[in-house]
Amino acid sequence: MLFDEAFCKEQLTGLESDQNNFFENLARKLGSAALTSSVDHYVKYQKIGQGTFGEVFKVRHKETKQHYALKKIRMEQEKEGFPITALREIRILRSLDHENIVALKEICHSTPTEKNNYIPQFYLVFEFCDHDLAGLSKQVDFSDAIKKAIMKQLLTGVYYLHKNNIIHRDLKAANILIDRNGVLKIADFGLARCTLKSLKPDRPNRYTSRVVTLWYRPPEILLNDRHYGKPVDLWGAGCIMAELWTKYAIMQGDNEINQLKLIINLCGSISPVVWPNVVNLEAYQEAKLPLDIKRHVREKLMTQISCSLAVDLIDKLLVLDPAKRMDAEAALNHEYFFAEPGPADLRVFSKSGTTYLEFLSTPHAHPPAIPGASNRAPPSLHPVNSHRGSMPSIRGQSGSRPGPYHPYPPQNAQAHNPGHHYNSHSHHKGQAKQNQPSHGRGRGAPDDCIYDRIY
Incomplete structure (x- = not known):
């Protein structure tokens, strides 16, 4: 795992007065424990996704010939060194093991060069789904x-x-x-x-x-x-x-x-x-x-x-x-x-x-990532009828039943309290930062406890 309890407690000590150190340590811990490959081990086939988070490509591993989905983690304007959403996604996905949850295979990085100011780009490698x-x-x-x-x-x-x-x-x-x-x-x-x-x-x-x-x-x-x-x-x-x-x-x-x-x-x-x-x-x-x-x-x-x-x-x-x-x-x-x-x-x-x-597929309407960003779309199930009252802005298998159905049990994750061993990383999705609160510190942070935000 990336973080054990002792490490978490250590970082929680004096957290309010030293948040910068907290996130720097997280990024350093992530870098030493989770980077397993260079992105050069993969060959790009085609782009299969695009959003404010960056791009997703179908790739092939040069040695195994297996296909994967390669998702770029946007690092621009990241004051904390590594996106908090990426840390959270990595930690969560590394702790989950279920066939109906997409599998995170590894985290890759580009080679630091003068061209990128010696700051590597990070990528998430997922199992490819058609x-x-x-x-x-x-x-x-x-x-x-x-x-x-x-x-x-x-x-x-x-x-x-x-x-x-x-x-x-x-x-x-x-x-x-x-x-x-x-x-x-x-x-x-x-x-x-x-x-x-x-x-x-x-x-x-x-x-x-x-x-x-x-x-x-x-x-x-x-x-x-x-x-x-x-x-x-x-x-x-x-x-x-x-x-x-x-x-x-x-x-x-x-x-x-x-x-x-x-x-x-x-x-x-x-x-x-x-x-x-x-x-x-x-x-x-x-x-x-x-x-x-x-x-x-x-x-x-x-x-x-x-x-x-x-x-x-x-x-x-x-x-x-x-x-x-x-x-x-x-x-x-x-x-x-x-x-x-x-x-x-x-x-x-x-x-x-x-x-x-x-x-x-053929271009069609996507749900607006940012409230207020309208776009053409097929009609909703029903029209928006005017009604009395105003609404001011809001902040902000067949057969008989065998008995209670219990889906696949948790595998490598504790069923009731998994958070302490979450290994995750991630970037944000198509809505990216504008459909999500700023990850700055202080009042108005997305989820109030700084430590909890990692989970």
Whole structure:
């Protein structure tokens, strides 16, 4: 592991007065323990991803001839020497071992030269997956059995993460990969967090609200809840499931207020009646939300989804109150997964030899990374209707059921308290820094405890 308990305690001593030393030591520890190869060992094939975080390439290892995905870590303007999101992603991925979680193979570096001021560039090497769900959904018609297989594997991966106290915080179709063996992989952990208890009992963990791509962002985050948890991922899973039928994101807001309106139009008014604890959110108190909008999830989804059990599951995932939202284990035990047809074999996608990746497909609308950045897109599941009240800016396998379904158990990660051995690194994803808070120190830092930010 990169960091043992003694090292963590050592760095926590006098942390507030010596944060620079803390992060320098982290980068130094990372450099000595995790760099296993030169990037020169790989040959680039083609670019398969592009974003504000940098570029992703399909590469081949010169000796093994194996294909991988090479992701560049952006180092520009990193005052702390190494991106905190990269440290977090490396640490998390190095601790997880599950077939539905993308595997981080190694961290590579370029050769320091005069040209790069003798500062090496760092890269993350991941297992290569031929497809992502965003690319597939635009080009392939899914059978009911395929949809079921996708959701079963996705929820199994989420179950594993949550059992290990990890929240992904950016589930969306583009971050769901499928390899040539038909195994789904949850990818891009640049915004993931460990949900261990706060180091200070009188100060519960507070998380940034600048997470989750806008179209998949749950209402609690839109209302600036700083104490959210695992339910944020289940909202994203519900949005992804609906998208398997609609072929587009069902709620496509171009800013936070607009996104909240779309959620209300579909899921009904946000009020203490349906969400008692919402009164504790300052943003809810400040916003004058409409109180007369009824919930229409089932009615609107049934116009495009003929499977009533699928509609019921989505309805239970898209629940306004996070405390009432179905969790991953309950979702995997839903009747939908025990009804005919059973889950299909996802290897069918690779039989044609075609690669389905969003970046390589015909250009289409992407969810805005930054609230307010509008872009053309297919219509949402429903229009944004005007309603009474203003909304000011918010800061911020078939067969009978065998019994409770328990997905693959955690392997090389402790099921209840994995954070102490997290080896991770990472950069940020397509939304990059503008869809994420500044990682500066002091008030307003993304997740308040400096030490916790590594996890």
